[in-house]
Amino acid sequence: MKKIKNLTKTLIDNFMGRRPKNKTIIKKRGKVKPITLLRGMKDILPQEQVYWDYVKEKALNILESYGFKKIDTPVLENSGLFLRSTGKNTDIVEKEMFTFVDEGGTKVSLKPEATPGIVRAYIEHGMHNLPQPVKLYTISPLFRRERPQAGRTRQHHQLDLEVVGDKDPVVEAQLLTIAKSLYDDLGIKIIIKINSVGCIECRPQYEENLVAYLKKNKTKLCAVCKKRLTKNPLRVLDCKEDKCRKVVADAPQIVDSLCNECKTHFTKVLEYADELNIPYEPDPYLVRGLDYYTRTVFEIWPEDVGKSPSRQVALGGGGRYDDLVGDLGANNDVPACGMGLGIERAIIKIKEQKTDVNKKTVQHVFVAQLGEKARMKALGLFEKLRKEGVKVGENFSKGSLRAQLDLANKMGFRFCLILGQQEVLDDTILIRDMESGIQEEIAYAKVITEIKKRIKKAKL
C-alpha cells in the first residue's frame, strides 16, 4: 500500500516536471572502448595508500638513524648498464627487461633493479670523494616483464639500500639489522637465508670443481640446468627441480672452497649476526640470480615459509658486490654491499596480519550553505578557516542541506557550520555538533574563535 502511494507520488513529481533531467535532450556520445591497464600493471588507489605511507614512515625512521641519504635515479637507463652489471646471462636481463630503441637510436631499458643506477650515479658524480662509505637509499619502481601472479607484477617497488665504499663485514651485519628492525616494526616475522659465493680469487676453482662434478651427473639434470652448466654453473645449485636437488645434495659446497679472506669475512658476518640476534640460517645452495655478487649473499623470507598454505615469496634480498663499481668504470676498487626490500610483498604480509594501519584522520568542520548569498559568504569563510589551520570540508556545488549534511556525515566531520539566507541577514551562523545533533546560533564575527574552542574541547 505504502509502495503504491509512493509510486503515485513519483509519477506526479515526474509529471510536474520536478525532475529536470530529460534523456532525449542529452547528447549521447558514441560508445568508445576504454583504454585499460597494461598487463601486470597496477594502480595504487587512495585506499591502498595508507599501507604505503605506513611502510615508508617506518622505513624512514630507521634509515635516518643509520645515516642513509636518499637518492633517486631515472627509471630509464642505457641498456648497457644492466648488461654489464646485472649480467647478460641472468634471467632478469635475458628475458625480463623492457628494452627498446628510442628515436635517437639509443638502446634503453626500464630499470629492472636499483643497484646499477645507484652505482652509476656514485661513479658519475665522483662520490668516492665523499667520506666513505656512502650510504644511500631509494624507493623506486622497478620493471620486469614476467608473467604476473600473486605478489608479482611487472612494475613493483623496492626500498633499496646501498653501502658503497666499505669492505668490512660489519656492513652486512648492519644491513641485516636494519632489515630485522624494519620487519619487526611492521610486525612481520622473518628468517634470513645466508651464504657466501666467494670472490674472484676462490670462485673459479670452485666452479671448476662443481662443473666437473655436475658433468659426471649431467644425465640426471633438468634441461635448463644442462644449459646452466656452461653459462652459469652456480645457478644449478638453487634449481628447484627434484632431480637437480638430488644431484646438488652431494655436490661440493662453496663454503668448503672459500679462500682464507672470504672464509674469515663470512665467519665474521655470522658472528655479528649472532651477536645482534638476527634470525638467520645458512643456506649452502643460495646463489641468487645476479652476476655481480661476491662473498655474502642473503635473502629475506617470511618466517612461516613452507608452513602457510599460500605460496611464499621472498620479501627481500641482497649481498656484497666488491667488484661491480670497478667493473662499471671506477678508477679504484670500491667494495660495496646492498639490499632490496619489496614493498608490495611487505604490504601483502601486513594485510594478512590485519594490522591496523589507519591513521585516525579527524575532520573538523564542514561548511554548509543554502542560497546564493550564503554560498558567497561561505566561500570566504572556508578559506579563512583553512588558513587558521582548521581541517575544513565543503561541497558548495550541492544545493540541498540534506545532501550536504549527508556528505559531512559520511566524511566523518565532527562539526558543521550552517549558513543560510536567514543567518546572512542576521549576521549569525549555526554550529552543529554532528555527534550529539545539538546546534547553536552564534554571532558570525565569533565563528573562528568559537570553532577553535570547540575543536580544542573535543580534543580533535
Place this chain on the structure above:
RNA sequence: GCGGCUAUAGUUCAAUGGUAGAACACUGGUUUGUGGCACCAGCUACGAGGGUUCGAUUCCCUCUAGUCGCCCCA
C-alpha cells in the same frame, strides 16, 4: 616462457540457446532549512574476434586480461 581455473553493472554475485536480475555503492528526489533510518526514481554490464545455430551472454575455437601455480625473483 609453460600449465590449471576464471571473465555478466563501480563492487559482490545470479539467471538464461530467444539479448539479463538482485544487493551494496553512486546521482537525484520525498515543499533548496537539517546527516546516520526509511521510501521513490535514475544510472551503469554479458572482455574482443571468429565459428556452430533460424537465433549465442549461454556451446566450440582463438586472442586479451585476471587469478593460481612452475621457472625466476622483490
